[in-house]
């Protein structure tokens with residue numbers, strides 16, 4: 001890392017890091033931008049933008065195909081990115097890292113290749129009541145297509161998994177537990193290790209939706225012992241259109257390909273086709289090469305800061321924000337789990353979340369309003385929508401103060 005901000009990894013200078021994000025240095029509606037929609041997508045540091053521009057400026061070519069220099073450079077960077085992700089998740093080997101277009105595709109890959117191939121009518125997939133739609137709807141399609149049963153482990157009023165209820169949701173028919181590590185709607189951190197132990201004890205596999213977690217918590221797939229782990233580049237300061245599926249080799253080896261085309265085969269003939277080895281078996285077609293290179297730069301960036309440093313900083317900022325927001329008259333925090341990260345989802349009595357979102361935008365404050373792709377969560381809490389402020393390490397107390405002032409101003413207009 002060349003940037004000054006990274007010189008003291010033990011105590012990162014978060015203000016200096018913020019200066020490395022060009023898109024944060026702008027005014028919106030005549031006010032300095034306060035970006036609090038990181039749960040939907042994060043901004044990109046100059047280092048990531050530069051990595052993508054460098055690839056297109058110097059090395060643009062297809063991967064795994066050419067003997068020529070540009071293709072070899074592109075392939076080297078692509079495969080080095082795989083090693084980077086392997087290290088980031090602490091996977092055993094780089095072949096266990098499959099590049100996809102994002103969390104949604106990673107979950108659909110498991111739904112098709114694992115469940116479609118190895119589960120039959122009556123087998124069960126267990127999720128929790130706080131999942132994102134992308135970890136609900138693929139299983140509902142399988143209910144229709146092959147007759148699996150989707151079982152939903154309940155949550156309590158704080159938005160936590162109740163471990164005994166979760167255990168009671170498991171049965172001898174459970175083949176897969178698919179669970180978020182960090183809820184995008186509530187901020188809840190789930191007890192993954194305990195849930196994984198309970199799932200393995202009855203012979204089920206575990207898929208983790210890590211879309212929201214990877215930018216906030218340090219992840220070790222071997223320590224957690226999860227079987228699959230999915231995440232998206234764009235929520236960890238990297239581009240859209242790229243994501244990862246980690247899977248244990250013995251499972252990926254046993255699973256059939258899910259997309260078919262170039263690069264995923266060894267030999268093709270009309271009498272039969274042999275599939276390629278991992279990871280290429282699951283990567284048909286030309287991948288998002290620039291996206292993968294950008295993802296590696298994003299991972300370099302957060303690793304230079306240190307995820308434990310990020311988690312500690314964001315923990316304090318979340319506490320500060322929670323205290324400040326709770327001073328607002330009529331504000332109900334949705335999601336008050338004991339273990340939480342980065343998400344402040346709330347509803348204000350008598351006020352529509354969408355009106356709040358619009359009035360905040362007029363003041364340069366970007367938050368998300370709506371159901372956050374988690375309509376069952378909204379139903380459980382008896383609201384149709386919440387306002388959600390979601391943090392990244394480049395946010396600070398001044399951002400929270402601006403948010404609170406903007407909310408109070410909006411409430412004066414709306415009430």
Ligand SMILES: *Cc1c(COP(=O)(O)O)cnc(C)c1O
Pocket residue numbers: 039040101102103104105132134135180182183184209211212232234235
């Ligand atoms: C954003 C998100 C997803 C979907 O990610 P995509 O990048 O849209 O594929 C899934 N789960 C959670 C918890 C998310 O926050």
